[in-house]
Amino acid sequence: MTQSPTLSRRAASAPTPPRKSRRRGADTRAGYTFLLPWLLGFIALTVGPMISSLYLSFTNYNLFDAPKWIGFDNYATLFQDERFLQSVGVTMQYVVFGTPLKLAAALAIAMLLNSKRKGQGFYRSAFYAPSLIGASVSIAIVWKAMFGDSGPVDQGLSFFGINLGGWVGNPNMTMGMMILLTVWQFGAPMVIFLAGLKQIPTDLYEAASMDGAGPVRKFINITWPMLSPVIFFNLLMETIHAFQIFASAYIISNGEGGPAGSTLFYTLYLYLRGFSDFRMGYASAMAWLLVIVVGIITLIFFKTSKSWVHYSGDAK
Amino acid sequence: MIDRRKFLGTVALGTASAAFLAACGQSSSPAQTGSAENPVTITYTWWGNDDRAERTRKAIALFESKNPDVKVNGNFSDFAGYWQKRATEAAGGGLPDVMQWDLSYLRDYGQRNQLLDLGTVKINTDAFDKSLLPSGQIRGKTYGIPTSTNAFAVYYDPAKLSSLGIAEPDGSWNYKEFNAFLTEVGAKGNGTLFGGTDYTGIWWNFNIWLRQNNIEAFTDDGKLGFSKDDLKKWWNLTADLRGTAAIVGEDKATQLLPKSPFGSNVTATEVTWDNFMAGYLADSGAKELKLVPVPSDDPDNLGLFLKPSMLMVASAKTKNKDAAARFIDFMVNDPEVGQIFKTSRGVPASKTQRDGTTFEGTDKLVVDYEKSIEKYLKDAPEPPIVGFGTLESTFKRVTQDLNYGKLTVDGAADAWFKEAEDLIKQNA
Numbered sequence: 001m002t003q004s005p006t007l008s009r010r011a012a013s014a015p016t017p018p019r020k021s022r023r024r025g026a027d028t029r030a031g032y033t034f035l036l037p038w039l040l041g042f043i044a045l046t047v048g049p050m051i052s053s054l055y056l057s058f059t060n061y062n063l064f065d066a067p068k069w070i071g072f073d074n075y076a077t078l079f080q081d082e083r084f085l086q087s088v089g090v091t092m093q094y095v096v097f098g099t100p101l102k103l104a105a106a107l108a109i110a111m112l113l114n115s116k117r118k119g120q121g122f123y124r125s126a127f128y129a130p131s132l133i134g135a136s137v138s139i140a141i142v143w144k145a146m147f148g149d150s151g152p153v154d155q156g157l158s159f160f161g162i163n164l165g166g167w168v169g170n171p172n173m174t175m176g177m178m179i180l181l182t183v184w185q186f187g188a189p190m191v192i193f194l195a196g197l198k199q200i201p202t203d204l205y206e207a208a209s210m211d212g213a214g215p216v217r218k219f220i221n222i223t224w225p226m227l228s229p230v231i232f233f234n235l236l237m238e239t240i241h242a243f244q245i246f247a248s249a250y251i252i253s254n255g256e257g258g259p260a261g262s263t264l265f266y267t268l269y270l271y272l273r274g275f276s277d278f279r280m281g282y283a284s285a286m287a288w289l290l291v292i293v294v295g296i297i298t299l300i301f302f303k304t305s306k307s308w309v310h311y312s313g314d315a316k
Numbered sequence: 317m318i319d320r321r322k323f324l325g326t327v328a329l330g331t332a333s334a335a336f337l338a339a340c341g342q343s344s345s346p347a348q349t350g351s352a353e354n355p356v357t358i359t360y361t362w363w364g365n366d367d368r369a370e371r372t373r374k375a376i377a378l379f380e381s382k383n384p385d386v387k388v389n390g391n392f393s394d395f396a397g398y399w400q401k402r403a404t405e406a407a408g409g410g411l412p413d414v415m416q417w418d419l420s421y422l423r424d425y426g427q428r429n430q431l432l433d434l435g436t437v438k439i440n441t442d443a444f445d446k447s448l449l450p451s452g453q454i455r456g457k458t459y460g461i462p463t464s465t466n467a468f469a470v471y472y473d474p475a476k477l478s479s480l481g482i483a484e485p486d487g488s489w490n491y492k493e494f495n496a497f498l499t500e501v502g503a504k505g506n507g508t509l510f511g512g513t514d515y516t517g518i519w520w521n522f523n524i525w526l527r528q529n530n531i532e533a534f535t536d537d538g539k540l541g542f543s544k545d546d547l548k549k550w551w552n553l554t555a556d557l558r559g560t561a562a563i564v565g566e567d568k569a570t571q572l573l574p575k576s577p578f579g580s581n582v583t584a585t586e587v588t589w590d591n592f593m594a595g596y597l598a599d600s601g602a603k604e605l606k607l608v609p610v611p612s613d614d615p616d617n618l619g620l621f622l623k624p625s626m627l628m629v630a631s632a633k634t635k636n637k638d639a640a641a642r643f644i645d646f647m648v649n650d651p652e653v654g655q656i657f658k659t660s661r662g663v664p665a666s667k668t669q670r671d672g673t674t675f676e677g678t679d680k681l682v683v684d685y686e687k688s689i690e691k692y693l694k695d696a697p698e699p700p701i702v703g704f705g706t707l708e709s710t711f712k713r714v715t716q717d718l719n720y721g722k723l724t725v726d727g728a729a730d731a732w733f734k735e736a737e738d739l740i741k742q743n744a
Contacts, residue, residue, distance in 0.1 A: 060742065063407040064428035082731070149571040169567030171720060255396055256713065259570045260720040275403045277706045278424070279742070 057284035067281065074285035084286070086261050087269040090175070094265065095242040098179040103234055106186035110193035111223075124194070131187025140181075140251035144168055147177050168252065171262035178263060181248055189234040196230030197223070228309040236301055243294055246271070266290060352384040358639050359389045362416035363398040365574075367598040367660065374656045379646050386639045388414075394574050399705060406430050411631035413640045417460050419451060419624060420708055422699040426459035432630040434458045437641035440649055443666040451624050451696040460627030461648050464662030466591040467620055467686055467693070468524055469607040470494075473600070476584045480504040487608025491553055494611035495562070501584045502561030510564035512585040513577055516554050517715030519708045520623075521587055521610070525550055527619030527694065528612045538701045538744075540736060544729050551718060551725045558719050566719040575599050590682050591625045594660035597678060605678065607685040609692070618692040625662030659683065703739045710735045 032039075057074055059067035078084050113124050130139075147153050149166030157164055167173035204222050213221070224231075246267040249257070257264030257272065266286070274283030362372060369392055376388045393401060399421060405411045411430060425431050435458045441449060444462070452460035474484055482500060489497070498511030505511070515521050523533050532541040557563045564577045578586035579599030586596070590607055597605060612618045628647055630640040647653055651672020654664045659682040664670045675683045701707075714732050717723040723731065 062428075062743075063403060064425075064430060149568065166567065166571045169565075169570035171567075171722070254573050255400065256709075258713070258716065259567060260717050260722045271400075275400045276709065277739075278403060278703070280407075 053284045053287055056281050057288050059281045060279075061281040061284075062278040063280055064278075070281070074282050075289070077282070078285060078289065083261065083264065083269060087257075087264045087266045090262065090264050091243060091245075091266040093175055094178060094182075094245060095239060098182045099235070099238045099242050101179065102183045102186050102238060103189055103231070105183050106189040106234070107193050107227075107231070109186065110190045110197055113190075113194060114197045124191075128187040128191060131185040131190075137247060137251055140248040143177070143181055143248070144252050147173075169259050171260040174252070174259065174262045178245075178249065178252070182242065182245070189238055192230060192234055193227070196227045200226045225310045229311055232301070232305050232309045236298060239297065239301075240294055243267075243290065355385050355387040356636050356639050357387045357389055358413035358634070358636050358643060359391075360414045360416075360643065361390070361398075361401075361412045362392045363395045364392055364416075365394075365595050365598070367594055368392070371656050371660060375647065375653050378650075378652055378656070379643060382646070383639075383642060386636075386642065388643060396709075409633060411633065413634040413636055414628065414630050414643050416463075417627040417629040418705075419460075419627065419697075419699055420705045422452065422460055422627065422629075423454060423702050424705065425629075426454045426457070426699070427702060430632055431459040432632050432634060432637065432640070434461060434630065434641070434644070437630075437637050439641055439645045441666075443649065443668040445665070445667075448622065448624060448665060448696055451698060452627050454699055460624070460629045461644060462624030462665040463626045463628055463648050464591065464624070464657075464659075464665050465622040465686070466589040466625035466662035467622055467689060468520060468587070468610050469590040469685055470610055471578060471586045471588065471592070471596065471605055471607060473578075473581075473584055473602050474604060474606055475602065476509060476581075477501070480509070480584075484606070485608055487610075488615065489611045490613045490615075491611045495554065495557060498557060498562040498585065499560065502563075505561060505584065507561065509581075510568075510577070510583045511557075511562040512564070512583045512587065513569060514554055514558065514563045514566075514715060514719055515587040516551050517712055517719075518587065519711045520589075522547075522550050522711070523697070524610060524619040524621075527621070528614055528617050530617075533697070534701050539740060540733075544733050547729045547732065548725055551715070551728055555725060559721070563719070566716050570716075589623075589625060589662070590685055591659055591662035593678050593682050594658065605681075607681060609689055618689065619694075620689050620692050621694050621696050622686070623696055624665065701740070702743045706739055707732075707736055 056067055058069060058071055060070050060073075061067035109127055113120060113127065117123075145151055147167035149169065151166065154164065154166055164170070164173065167177045200223065204226070205218055208218050208222060244267060245265050249263045249265045249268050250271070253259070253263040253268070255268075255272075257268050267290075270283045270286040270290075273279045273286065360376070362368070364372070372390060372392070376390050379388060380386065395418075402411065402415070402421075402425075406425065417425075422431075434452075439461060441461065448462055448465065449458070452458055452462055470485070470487065472485065477484055480501065482497075482504065485497060501509065501511040526533050526542055526546065529546075531546060535541045554563065559565075564583050568582065569577050572580045572582065576586060576596075576599070577583045579596050581600050581602070586592075587610060593605060593607075596602070609618055609620065628644040630637070630644065634640050649666050649668055651669055654669035654673035657664070658673060658675065658679040663683055663686050664673060710732055714723065714728045717731075718725065718728045
């Protein structure tokens with residue numbers, strides 16, 4: 001009730017020339033027209049499937065017959081499913097160890113590439129290249145061959161007297177291999193770190209040098225706080241990304257999550273449940289649980305970020 | 317300015333909606349019948365290795381030359397990926413027109429109306445053994461036509477055995493003797509040659525053992541016909557062999573994938589289907605491989621049967637029923653197709669194809685093997701229960717865990733039964 005007078009008053013008090021309004025209307029229409037392809041895609045390919053997946057997560061659905069409503073049964077069964085628990089363990093291991101290592105590598109290389117040296121352009125592209133091709137199927141195949149029995153890695157290590165055998169078939173080694181693979185693909189966060197490093201005013205470092213600060217002190221007191229928004233962004237993106245690992249695990253384990261379930265990542269198990277076992281309702285429940293968990297983790301990150309992320313203009 | 321924007325807007329809208337309509341709309345040409353100038357295209361998919369791909373391409377080329385009004389688009393993948401692709405396609409309503417099929421998945425798709433009832437089209441089955449056809453039928457409807465038959469066997473490489481100074485087996489052995497044989501190979505193989513793969517990890521081998529003990533795997537009402545104790549007994553057969561040179565380590569076997577340890581010359585024997593001969597020869601480069609019957613504790617009951625090694629099926633939604641039926645008929649009956657595949661799909665199921673094929677060398681070994689076990693053969697099993705594909709892969713996975721030492725026999729049996737009971741309940 002209070003709104004309509006406000007609206008009419010605003011309309012009355014701010015009369016706009018009709019010509020301009022028509023122009024604006026045309027602008028808006030053009031804007032929406034350009035937006036339309038994306039909007040259609042978003043509704044048809046993202047929102048629609050998400051809603052139907054949410055519905056399916058409460059059903060027993062085998063892809064062929066009509067879904068049967070079973071309430072929260074899928075969610076309840078999940079926690080009695082040993083393979084599900086195993087997949088959670090495998091994925092957590094990967095996220096907890098892989099992500100920080102990858103970010104550390106990205107930051108270290110970004111700092112190396114930030115200094116003015118000859119041929120920096122070449123090095124920057126060279127270090128970025130792996131992440132361009134890294135997500136591709138071919139790289140997973142190459143890694144599988146490299147870490148296989150009597151592959152280059154096995155041969156190289158045995159040259160130093162370390163005989164581990166192939167990593168691919170050894171359940172105790174596959175996680176290490178998967179983490180190495182993700183660390184090696186540090187290009188994307190590295191580029192973002194590089195951009196962040198470029199933004200740090202050099203006079204800060206000059207002033208610190210004057211006061212006699214060494215490289216470690218400069219890193220702790222200047223680089224880290226100045227870079228913290230970028231670190232936060234990278235940490236968030238890479239964590240979410242790590243939860244979604246699929247293609248490399250699928251290729252390396254022949255789509256089975258083996259050996260002995262050591263590469264049974266969450267998304268891989270989800271896929272197997274859906275498409276190998278025809279249990280789409282169960283897979284949908286897993287998908288939604290993942291959305292919720294990633295959402296909670298993101299929330300925690302944002303809450304705790306206040307204590308260590310510094311934005312310029314913050315009164316601190 | 318405004319006019320240009322309007323113009324741009326209209327163009328953008330037009331392009332977007334055109335793209336959208338193109339994405340949504342079905343292809344509007346019904347193309348039910350083709351001609352030599354304008355052939356209809358059917359898609360065909362199969363699983364297998366390069367050897368089978370080569371033979372299949374030859375067969376397709378032959379079909380196209382005899383049927384200029386039909387074009388066949390073929391593609392293949394390995395067995396594991398094959399079923400995941402089919403599930404995706406079935407969900408989207410786009411199964412290939414004609415498919416190579418496995419008995420394990422016939423009920424899943426047939427019972428759920430994804431496959432064409434081949435009784436409604438023209439396929440000649442006169443030359444088929446009448447006891448074989450029911451394995452492609454569910455509730456009186458024919459969903460699959462067997463291309464060929466296979467039987468379980470023990471493969472061995474005579475050259476490898478003689479280099480180790482071990483006598484060739486004759487196949488009249490019980491499980492204890494078979495285990496002793498594997499152990500001897502492993503001991504003399506000196507770390508480079510292992511006895512075999514853990515034969516208890518193959519569902520069909522377990523099924524044969526059940527038959528040897530006069531137990532049915534599945535009951536008529538879709539339940540399990542054996543007990544947890546039976547399964548434990550089975551997995552305990554190789555309990556002493558796991559982790560020794562008698563059985564190749566699971567880590568090694570995993571690394572060799574997609575080839576088998578036997579195909580990679582890592583083991584001297586392999587217990588599996590007799591139609592793997594061509595594939596094994598191609599993979600291993602061995603001169604000769606031989607076949608003998610599986611072990612049995614009852615010499616009069618080997619539990620063996622002829623199974624359709626592969627079936628040809630068509631999608632229920634195919635738009636080219638006639639072309640699909642002609643292609644299936646050609647693939648199962650044409651003598652020249654038999655000549656192309658020899659025994660690589662198994663021994664041809666149709667008599668016309670069998671008679672039209674000359675079996676020499678290793679192919680003759682496969683045919684002779686099936687002849688030699690004729691007196692032990694019992695009826696082929698009906699298509700197993702819905703969801704059997706999952707049970708079969710769980711069976712393999714659990715045995716792998718057993719070999720990795722991650723599970724005990726009791727734990728493995730519990731794990732498999734839990735999955736099986738859950739699955740039967742799901743599909744009830």
